[in-house]
Amino acid sequence: MGFKIGLxxxxxxxxxxxxxxxxxxxxxPLLQEMKIVKVGVRSLEKIRSLSLPPALLITDLEAIVxxxxxxxVVEVMGGLEPARSLILAAIAQGxxxxxxxxxxxxxxxxxxxxxxxxxxxxxxxxxAVAGGIPVIQPLKESLGANRIHTLMGILNGTTxxxxxxxxxxxxxxxxxxxxxxxxxxxxxxPTADVDxxxxxxxxxxxxALAFGGRIDLEQVHREGIRQVSVADINYARNLGFxxxxxxxxxLSPGTSTTADTSFPSxxxxxxxxxxxxxxxxxxxxxxxxxxxLIEADPLGQVMFLGPGAGAGxxxxxxxxxxxxxxxxxxxxLVANDPETPRIHPLLACSHEQYCTIAPxxxxxxxxxxxxxTKDHPGVIGKLGTVFGDxxxxxxxxxQTGVKAGLAEIVVVTHHVQEGNFHHALSEIRSLxxxxxxxxxxxxx
Amino acid sequence: MGFKIGLxxxxxxxxxxxxxxxxxxxxxPLLQEMKIVKVGVRSLEKIRSLSLPPALLITDLEAIVxxxxxxxVVEVMGGLEPARSLILAAIAQGxxxxxxxxxxxxxxxxxxxxxxxxxxxxxxxxxAVAGGIPVIQPLKESLGANRIHTLMGILNGTTxxxxxxxxxxxxxxxxxxxxxxxxxxxxxxPTADVDxxxxxxxxxxxxALAFGGRIDLEQVHREGIRQVSVADINYARNLGFxxxxxxxxxLSPGTSTTADTSFPSxxxxxxxxxxxxxxxxxxxxxxxxxxxLIEADPLGQVMFLGPGAGAGxxxxxxxxxxxxxxxxxxxxLVANDPETPRIHPLLACSHEQYCTIAPxxxxxxxxxxxxxTKDHPGVIGKLGTVFGDxxxxxxxxxQTGVKAGLAEIVVVTHHVQEGNFHHALSEIRSLxxxxxxxxxxxxx
Numbered sequence: 001m002g003f004k005i006g007l008x009x010x011x012x013x014x015x016x017x018x019x020x021x022x023x024x025x026x027x028x029p030l031l032q033e034m035k036i037v038k039v040g041v042r043s044l045e046k047i048r049s050l051s052l053p054p055a056l057l058i059t060d061l062e063a064i065v066x067x068x069x070x071x072x073v074v075e076v077m078g079g080l081e082p083a084r085s086l087i088l089a090a091i092a093q094g095x096x097x098x099x100x101x102x103x104x105x106x107x108x109x110x111x112x113x114x115x116x117x118x119x120x121x122x123x124x125x126x127x128a129v130a131g132g133i134p135v136i137q138p139l140k141e142s143l144g145a146n147r148i149h150t151l152m153g154i155l156n157g158t159t160x161x162x163x164x165x166x167x168x169x170x171x172x173x174x175x176x177x178x179x180x181x182x183x184x185x186x187x188x189x190p191t192a193d194v195d196x197x198x199x200x201x202x203x204x205x206x207x208a209l210a211f212g213g214r215i216d217l218e219q220v221h222r223e224g225i226r227q228v229s230v231a232d233i234n235y236a237r238n239l240g241f242x243x244x245x246x247x248x249x250x251l252s253p254g255t256s257t258t259a260d261t262s263f264p265s266x267x268x269x270x271x272x273x274x275x276x277x278x279x280x281x282x283x284x285x286x287x288x289x290x291x292x293l294i295e296a297d298p299l300g301q302v303m304f305l306g307p308g309a310g311a312g313x314x315x316x317x318x319x320x321x322x323x324x325x326x327x328x329x330x331x332x333l334v335a336n337d338p339e340t341p342r343i344h345p346l347l348a349c350s351h352e353q354y355c356t357i358a359p360x361x362x363x364x365x366x367x368x369x370x371x372x373t374k375d376h377p378g379v380i381g382k383l384g385t386v387f388g389d390x391x392x393x394x395x396x397x398x399q400t401g402v403k404a405g406l407a408e409i410v411v412v413t414h415h416v417q418e419g420n421f422h423h424a425l426s427e428i429r430s431l432x433x434x435x436x437x438x439x440x441x442x443x444x
Numbered sequence: 445m446g447f448k449i450g451l452x453x454x455x456x457x458x459x460x461x462x463x464x465x466x467x468x469x470x471x472x473p474l475l476q477e478m479k480i481v482k483v484g485v486r487s488l489e490k491i492r493s494l495s496l497p498p499a500l501l502i503t504d505l506e507a508i509v510x511x512x513x514x515x516x517v518v519e520v521m522g523g524l525e526p527a528r529s530l531i532l533a534a535i536a537q538g539x540x541x542x543x544x545x546x547x548x549x550x551x552x553x554x555x556x557x558x559x560x561x562x563x564x565x566x567x568x569x570x571x572a573v574a575g576g577i578p579v580i581q582p583l584k585e586s587l588g589a590n591r592i593h594t595l596m597g598i599l600n601g602t603t604x605x606x607x608x609x610x611x612x613x614x615x616x617x618x619x620x621x622x623x624x625x626x627x628x629x630x631x632x633x634p635t636a637d638v639d640x641x642x643x644x645x646x647x648x649x650x651x652a653l654a655f656g657g658r659i660d661l662e663q664v665h666r667e668g669i670r671q672v673s674v675a676d677i678n679y680a681r682n683l684g685f686x687x688x689x690x691x692x693x694x695l696s697p698g699t700s701t702t703a704d705t706s707f708p709s710x711x712x713x714x715x716x717x718x719x720x721x722x723x724x725x726x727x728x729x730x731x732x733x734x735x736x737l738i739e740a741d742p743l744g745q746v747m748f749l750g751p752g753a754g755a756g757x758x759x760x761x762x763x764x765x766x767x768x769x770x771x772x773x774x775x776x777l778v779a780n781d782p783e784t785p786r787i788h789p790l791l792a793c794s795h796e797q798y799c800t801i802a803p804x805x806x807x808x809x810x811x812x813x814x815x816x817t818k819d820h821p822g823v824i825g826k827l828g829t830v831f832g833d834x835x836x837x838x839x840x841x842x843q844t845g846v847k848a849g850l851a852e853i854v855v856v857t858h859h860v861q862e863g864n865f866h867h868a869l870s871e872i873r874s875l876x877x878x879x880x881x882x883x884x885x886x887x888x
Contacts, residue, residue, distance in 0.1 A: 016742060020589050028588030030789065126586070132743040134578075134586035142570070142578035144472030145464050145763030281749065284728060298460060298756030299576040305725065305747040312742030319589030327790045345474065346771045 003326050006038045006064040006095075008086055009077030010057075013100050013127070014039070015050055016315030017074060022050065030326045031319070038064045040077075065090040072325055074318060075099040076127075084108050091115045091123070096329075098321040100127035100314055103192075106201035110214050113349040122328075122347055124321035129202045130155060130290045132313025133306040134320070138294070139209040141346045146296035148210040150250040155202040157288035157308040158186045158193035159225050159245040163273075164286040167233050167242065173226065185288060195224035196271040199247040206292070207249035207269050213355035215269060221360050223272040232370060232439050235410045239368075239396070241275035242283045243441065248274075250295075252358045266358045275368050275412075275443040361419035366395070366443035369425070371409045372435040375402050379433040380409060386431070390424035392416045406435050412443060447770050448481045450508040450539075452530060453521030454492065454501075457544050457571070458483070460759030461518060462494055474770045475763070482508045484521075509534040516769055518762060519543040520571075528552050535559045535567070540773075542765040544571035544758055547636075550645035554658050557793040566772070566791055568765035573646040574599060574734045576757025577750040578764070582738070583653040585790045590740035592654040594694040599646040601732035601752040602630045602637035603669050603689040607717075608730040611677050611686065617670065629732060639668035640689065640715040647691035650736070651713050654693065657799035659713060665804050667716035676814060676883050679854045683812075683840070685719035686727045687885065694739075696802045710802045719812050719856075719887040805863035810839070810887035813869070815853045819846050820877040824853065827872060834868035836860045850879050856887060 007014055018039070024031040039052060040061040058064070065073055065086050073090040075097060077083055084104050090097050092115065099105065105112065105128050116123040126136040130153070139148075154160050158180060165176040177194065180186035192198045200222035204215040225245050236243050252266035276283045281303050285291040290308025295301050307313040328344055373379045380397055387394055393414045400408045413421065428434055451458055462483070468475040483496060484505040502508070509517055509530050517534040519541060521527055528548050534541050536559065543549065549556065549572050560567040570580045574597070583592075598604050602624060609620040621638065624630035636642045644666035648659040669689050680687050696710035720727045725747050729735040734752025739745050751757040772788055817823045824841055831838055837858045844852045857865065872878055 020742060026591040030588065133746055134582050137581065137586050138578050141768060142581050142764045143760065144474065144767040145760045147470040296760070298464060299760040300751045300754075300757055302577055302748070302750030305749065307744045307746070310744075313744055316587065316589045316740070316743040320586045323588040324585060324790065327788055331786045331788055342775045344771055344775055346768065 003034045003071045003329055004037045004069050005034055005322065006040070006067060006070040006073045007036050008040045008061055008064060008073060008075045008083075010039050010041045010048065011076065011078070012311045013076040013314045013318065015048070016311030017076065017318050018050055018052060020315050020319050028323050030323045030330070033330065034322060034326055037070060038067060040064045061086055062089070065095065066093055070095060071329065072096045072098060072322060074322070075101055076318065078103070080104055080107065084112070087112055087123070088115055091119050091121055094119055094121060096122045096124070096325050098124045098127070098318055098325070100318055102128040102198065102201040102205060106204045106217050109205065109208065113351070117348065120343055122325055122343070123349065124325065124347070125205065126321050127314050127317035129205055130292060130304070131306070131308040131310060132316040133290060133292065133304045133308065134317070135206065135292050135304055136209065137320075138304070139206060143294065143296060143299065144346070146299050148294060148296045150248070150295040151203065151206050151210055151292065152246055152248050152250075152282065153203065153206070153292035154244055154282060154285050154290055155247045155292070155308065156193055156196075156199040156245060157290055158190065159199070160285065160290070161185050161288045162194070163225060163228065163243055163245065166228070166230055170230055172230060173228065194226055196222040196245065199245060199271045203247035203249050203269060203271060207267060207355070208351060210249065210294075211267055211355055212351060213353045214351050215355055216357065219269070219357040221270040221272065225273050227439055228273050228441070229439060232368075232441065235370065235398070236275050236368065239275070239412060240278050241443065242278055243273055244276045244282060244285070245271065246274040246276070246282070246444070247271045252362070253364060265356065267355045268358050268363060270360065270363070273441050275441055277444060280444065361417070361422070363418040364415050365418060366415055367413045367421050368439075368441045368443050369411050369437060370439045371411070371428070371437055372406045373409055373433050374435055375405065375407045376433040379407070382431055382433060383409065383411065383428060386427045387413070387424050390420045390427070392421055392424050447478045447515045447773055448513050449478055449766065450482045450484070450511060450514040450517045451480050452484045452505055452508060452517060452519045452527075454483050454485045455520065455522070456755045457520040457758045457762065459492070459494055460755030461520065461762050462496060464759050464763050466494065472767050474767050474774070477774065478766060478770055481514060482511060484508050505530055506533070509539065510537055514539060515773065516540045516542060516766060518766070519545055520762065522547070524548055524551065528556070531556055531567070532559055535563050535565055538563055538565060540566045540568070540769050542568045542571070542762055542769070544762055546572040546642065546645040546649060550648045550661050553649065553652065557795070561792065564787055566769055566787070567793070568769065568791070569649065570765050571758045571761035573649055574736060574748070575750070575752040575754060576760040577734060577736065577748045577752065578761070579650065579736050579748055580653065581764075582748070583650065587738065587740055587743065588790070590743050592738060592740045594692070594739040595647065595650050595654055595736065596690055596692050596694075596726065597647065597650070597736035598688055598726060598729050598734055599691045599736070599752065600637055600640075600643040600689060601734055602634065603643070604729065604734070605629050605732045606638070607669060607672065607687055607689065610672070610674055611681075614674055616674060617672065638670060640666040643689060643691040643715045647693050647713060647715060651693035651711060651799070652795060654738075655711055655799055656795060657797045658795050659799055660801065663713070663801040665714040665716065669717050671883055672717050672885070673883060676812075676885065679814065679842070680719050680812065683719070683856060684722050685887065686722055687717055688720045688726060688729070689715065690718040690720070690726070690888070691715045696806070697808060709800060711799045712802050712807060714804065714807070717885050719885055721888060724888065805861070805866070807862040808859050809862060810859055811857045811865050812883075812885045812887050813855050813881060814883045815855070815872070815881055816850045816879040817853055817877050818879055819849065819851045823851070823877040826875055826877060827853065827855065830871050830875070831857070831868050834864045834871070836865055836868050
């Protein structure tokens, strides 16, 4: 007896999963009722750090998802295709799926979960967000009593490492990025990480679970950290902030959480570098660590913190999902009758509506902006007048020394509407006294 | 249709649970398939903040646990008896139980879980430890792939509040305790909190889940914070530490986690005030917040942080357990046939062995001690000699000014065996130069 697993991919995560299974003692006893029976790889010749029986490895991934002996397919190959097609094929064959693939789930989750619901199988995604930190499970199960107001997380380890290094060493973004690439913390093409796309995928997945509706990824504002300079990090520190790439999903203000509906009317879903107050719990989450802060009623604030990537942490999440499925299979919860599959309601996913995403122009937040100005007298007065004309009230204005004929002015606003702030910036940009506006960041 | 709940107790937590059910919209849809049908209270006359139909309230608690219409009993009355007997009676009647009662579970868990296993019912205890923070669930489900090495937590909000206040205001323990009692953060009889008993109950419960064996509470070293003085807090800060009441459960060194068994040979389970390095993740957990840090293979370190007590957070955990049970009942996982109950293996609890708890004398840790000495010349030399004779090597020795004819010497050791350290202290206590040893604390 035992449940048979087909593994798609034997990179970092696949190797981590294999190692857990190779050495199950001291782990959950259900591990010993599961077995990896096929491993799909790109090349049989590649030298690998762990020794699997050669007979397990095959290059024909389609054969795995169609193998009638296999109960559960684990997709840890990454990328959009053929991952998406293989997941859909596995579901169509009545197999349960565990995936670590945030990109596929964020883009094709609707299609995949609809197919899974129809087939009466589970698609489990704990490993897709925040690596080894359990974040999917609490949103599905442990926090069910709550109305969730806010998800706020550091969900990308690469950018958090880069920002931490910039903060600690004073090195520039491009230098730290190059170092991170050497260390293997950043990929050769760092776009998905440093431009906020990866964090955007993850917050979209979490928001769908927390708020009970699908999220159109195209409407998620994703802004990366390329514009963050050491100058900004230093100004921020003097003002009592640290700069973090935050992924945020929250009910728009005015969206009543006690409304007579279980579906929120409007959500903010956004990723951008943010000035975080030093005393905030997310401010001290450094290096490649990830964290998710959840605000909910009646719970209050809860935070989960841990390693957001890597072979071991991600394998921990993949295997947790496998144990969950095995527990249900073992108890016979999944009926063999495809007409009436009995799926555990907390582990199923069947959102049909899309959440309405509020436009960024409506966002109400504080802003930080840095201006390089020609050293005209009265330039602060001019800035203040334009901001005032657009309803933007200022919390602090700091002018620093003149360098190469240019003075630097750093402004932090009170809470203002983003649209108004941008209108003010456009007008300021056209002032004769303004040389440039090197950075514009939101403040928590 | 719907599952019927009998609530034992309508204090802070019971009221919190009732409020969640009174207002289910925006929460998990399964809430609307459950209903509180009876509420056991001590007095029908008491004025309550929430309005429940008077017909729900009864004073006969036995009638609730014997009511054939009730599917799930929620015990939120606290105390050992009659809570224990009522839980056992409910189980004997085939009812599932959700309890927030750490004292009963830590002392009578073996009896209660054995009865539950026999009856084929669930006993769910998320609310018993760390309030609204999901800590039971990860240990049961999300971390199943791992070998857990260490649990380390701040599990008592009252003492964490007191220590935080002492740290921030410099006020003495007794004054802060009196203030905490006025604020409702400490009880009139604060023994269970300030003497480490409550944290001991909680770490025993967590250790049983993490290490897969029962814990004999009598063998858990429980040491409270009465001996912690502002002087110690200030010395600790100068040395780079903050003092926290930590609850720790870990594999004893030498207990191989890769051993050929799934059962650890020896555990350390202990509660004591501890000097925590300022950069440690637990160091910045302040006020009434709780946190649990878990170290596991292959996951690494993960930390959960949030409100450890209070109506809302505890209700969040109670209702999460109710939703879990309702999900399983709804899918028919619990068979009606009492001969072959199909219990979900991750939610059942069936430890039969007891873990072996290592004696404290074998503990290897660092120590902090403060000595008041008569200002004899060479007293540091004498201390050093005695410590050396007992194999205790010193990391730092600081002598401060003389006050009322007594000098104060603060010592931090390297890692030493606790038994050796105590032998050295006994000998030092008898030195003519030593007036007293006001404090002795462990260092993380």
